[in-house]
Amino acid sequence: MSPKPRATDVKARLVEAAIRLLDENGPEALQARKLAAEVGVSTMAVYTHFGGMAALVDEVARAGFVRLSGRLAEVGETGDPVADIFSLARSYRQAVAEQPQLFAVTFGQSAPGGKRATLFDLTTEEGREGAREGLEAFTYIVRATERAIAAGRFRPTDEYQAAAQLWSALHGFVTLEASGHFGPGEQGIDHILIPLGITMAVGLGDTVEEAGRSAEAARAAWRARTGNAGQGENE
Template sequence: MSPKPSGTEVKAKLVEAAIRLLSDGGPEALQARKLAAEIGASTMAVYTHFGGMGALVDEVAREGFRRLSANLGEVRETADPAADILTLALAYRRTVVDNPQLYAVTFGQSQPNGQKAALVDMTSKETRESLSDEGIEAFGYLVRAAKRVIDAGRFRPAPEFDVAAQLWSAVHGYITLEVAGHFGDSGNGVDHILIPLATALGVGLGDTYEAATRSARISIEAWRAKEGNIGT
């Protein structure tokens, strides 16, 4: 007889099942009955291990941020910190394109069964410094990258959090629109929208047009050499 799975194992299976259901059927598919069937358990498993669907959705969102952090963590720093910011944006984009339904839940854009994942007010310095939060951890990659560009003199002096938040807002907005289909489905938006956006943001934050353009070209060429053509 196989040993009974631990509570931790069951919770992990439920989260993985939730992510599969989201990917295959969208937020409408995320139901206690379907989750239980996915892991061969009763519907009580959701309530026993999470107390309800709300806590399960929160854990799915945390897993989304963990996966985003893992992908951002694969981006290696180079001698060009401005190029590294675009490379982080491309890694962010790839993460969302690979599973848009998961990230709609992660960022509170989707509410399965009316349940919206709990979000953190990142404008509060006290909150950012007092919480151990998966979203703050993921955002930290962009904060550190912004600091490197400021320290290198490419961006004018400014709080790195503020700079990172502006960059995040722009990149996330672009990705949201692309995933929704507004820029086609072949990745053309990267060349026509994202790269010019990154260049314009760099110039707006203090970089020269020539330097920003050069960094964007370095990043996209290195990304394509490693990852191949960009597409959905």
């Protein structure tokens, strides 16, 4: 007789199964019955391990932030913090493009079964206290912003609020791109995302010339890391 799986193992399997269902069939598929069948447990297991679907959705959102943090961690830091912001934007955009359904739940844009993930204001100390996984992902943008301020590229300002402005612009692009507003493939990167990033950097205190050079440095770093210029990028 095979050993009974530990509760933590079942819980992790349920979260992974929920992400698979989202990826394959969208938020409508995230139901206790379908989830239990995917894992091979009873429907009651969902309620035993999470107390209900609302808590499961929160766990899925946390898993999304963990995945996003992992992608942003791959970027690393260079001597050009503004280039690093452009590189973080590319990695962020790529992660969301690969799993749009997961990140729609993660960012509260999708509410499977009417259950929306609990969200926090990451620009306040109170909000940051309850958002460990989301804060970790946001911190990569904050740290690069803080370094840009220290380097004199951005004006002295609150790094969390400046990073939130950058995040807002980036996520707005990603959301619209996912909806098909910027055409197929990656053509929106050159025509929308990079100019948007330059505009935001200049608004925060950078020069057009320096921001443009940083954007080009990030493009070169992306090509070197992925071996792919992207369908929408100029050769």
